[in-house]
Every structure is written in C-alpha cells, then in structure tokens.
Amino acid sequence: MNTFVDVLAAVLMVSGSALALIAAIGLFRMPDAYSRIHVATKPATLAVVFTVGAAVLRVPGLAPTTKLLLAVLLQFWTAPVASHMLGRAAHASGLRPTEPWVVDDLETAEADAGEIDTEPTGGDVGTAGDDT
Amino acid sequence: MNAVGWVSGVMLGIAGLLTTVHVIRARNLVDRAVGVDMLVAVILNGLAVGIAVSENDLVAALLLIIGLLAFLGSVTIARYIEERGP
Numbered sequence: 001m002n003t004f005v006d007v008l009a010a011v012l013m014v015s016g017s018a019l020a021l022i023a024a025i026g027l028f029r030m031p032d033a034y035s036r037i038h039v040a041t042k043p044a045t046l047a048v049v050f051t052v053g054a055a056v057l058r059v060p061g062l063a064p065t066t067k068l069l070l071a072v073l074l075q076f077w078t079a080p081v082a083s084h085m086l087g088r089a090a091h092a093s094g095l096r097p098t099e100p101w102v103v104d105d106l107e108t109a110e111a112d113a114g115e116i117d118t119e120p121t122g123g124d125v126g127t128a129g130d131d132t
Numbered sequence: 133m134n135a136v137g138w139v140s141g142v143m144l145g146i147a148g149l150l151t152t153v154h155v156i157r158a159r160n161l162v163d164r165a166v167g168v169d170m171l172v173a174v175i176l177n178g179l180a181v182g183i184a185v186s187e188n189d190l191v192a193a194l195l196l197i198i199g200l201l202a203f204l205g206s207v208t209i210a211r212y213i214e215e216r217g218p
Contacts, residue, residue: 010136013181017140017147020177024147027154027170033162040166044173051140051180052195064189068180071195075176078203082169085210090162093217 009054016050019043032097033090041083048075137185144181148174165209172202 026039049072056068091106101107151174155167176198179191 006133009184010133013136013140013184014143016177017143017181020174021143021147021150023170024150024154024174027151027167033160033166036163036166040170040173044170048173048176048180051177051184055180055183055189055192058184058187059189059192061189064183064192067189067192067196068183071176071192071199074196074199074203078199082203082206082210083166085207086162086165086169086213089210089213092214093162095160095162 005057009057012050012054012057016047016054019047019050023047031099033095034087034097037083037087037090041079045075045079048072133185137181140181141178144174144178148178161209161213165206165213169202169206172198 020043023039023043026043027036030036030039052068052072056065059065059068088106148171151167151170155164155171158164158167176195179195179198183189183192
C-alpha cells in the first residue's frame with residue numbers, strides 16, 4: 001500500500017513537471033499574446049494541481065493537507081481571474097492578434113454599452129451648458 | 133524518490149530558464165506579465181516537488197503566500213496596461 005502511494009506520487013510529480021515544461025515551450029510556440037495567456041494559465045494550473053497532489057500523498061497529517069489543498073483552491077480561484085484581467089487589458093489597450101479575429105464579442109458589446117452610456121451624460125452636460 | 137525528484141527538478145529548471153528567456157525577449161507588457169505568471173507557477177511547482185521529496189511541510193504556507201502575491205501583481209499590471217497601453 002505504501003509503495004503504491006509512493007509510485008502514484010512519483011507519477012504525479014513527473015507529469016506535473018512535464019506539464020510545466022510543456023507550458024514553458026508553449027510560450028515560444030504560440031503566435032500572439034492571447035494564445036500565450038491561454039497556454040500560461042491552463043497547463044500551469046494543472047501542473048500545480050499534480051505536484052501539490054503528490055505532496056499531499058507524501059506528507060501525512062491534517063494541517064499540511066489542509067494548507068496544500070487550500071493552495072490548490074486558491075490557484076483555481078485566482079488563475080482564471082488574473083488571466084481574464086490580462087486578456088481584457090490587452091484588448092482594451094488595442095493589442096491585436098497576428099491573425100484577424102474570428103469572433104470579437106467584446107468589441108460589439110463595448111460599442112453597444114458606449115452608445116447607451118454616453119448619450120444621457122452627453123445630453124445632460126449639453127443642456128446644463130445651454131441653460132446658463 | 134530522490135531520482136524522481138531530480139528528474140522533476142531538471143524539467144522545472146529548464147521550464148524556468150525558458151520562461152525567463154521569454155520574459156526578457158517579450159515584445160510587449162502583456163507578454164511579460166504572462167511570462168511572470170508562468171514563472172510563479174513554475175516556482176509553486178518546485179516548492180510542491182520539494183515538499184513531496186523531503187516529506188517536510190515547512191514551506192507549505194509559502195505556496196499560499198506566493199500564489200496570492202502573484203495574483204495581486206497580475207491584476208495590478210492588468211489595470212496598469214488598461215490605462216497606459218501594451
């Protein structure tokens with residue numbers, strides 16, 4: 001039983017490290033910033049899950065297990081938010097992919113929101129200026 | 133377990149080197165922020181492998197702290213890019 005757990009931990013460790021290596025190679029292979037955001041988020045998160053899983057299998061006790069599982073949970077919460085913020089910032093700052101967009105829903109959504117948002121405030125300022 | 137630790141360590145070392153080269157050669161700020169994010173993930177992997185090999189949970193809290201700091205840093209850089217440009 002103990003050797004089985006050790007072998008499982010070893011497999012998890014090696015596959016997690018291999019995923020990290022693959023993600024690092026992907027940073028060079030991907031053509032633009034958006035696909036690099038993709039490659040730096042998902043395989044890297046899975047790699048952390050694998051290696052921390054190996055650590056959980058190897059270290060006994062409730063306190064270390066709680067800490068390590070909390071680290072995995074934190075990674076699951078923060079990694080998507082951080083990469084989403086980066087992608088949104090790249091889009092807002094005018095960075096474009098090397099190939100043209102297939103679908104760009106954010107552009108149309110922002111155009112619609114801009115029309116709705118700017119019209120009332122612009123009207124208010126205009127009338128206030130006219131009154132005085 | 134030591135040999136497995138060496139194999140994982142070498143793979144993570146190569147990954148860290150590649151990521152560092154990417155951060156240095158990046159053309160814009162978004163690429164650089166992505167590279168730093170990836171570097172943090174590699175560091176977390178290294179800490180977890182160290183915990184697994186040594187069976188010692190002294191640095192387990194570091195996983196939490198580094199993950200949270202990296203998240204705050206990424207979000208701050210993203211807000212900065214949104215105002216200033218890539």
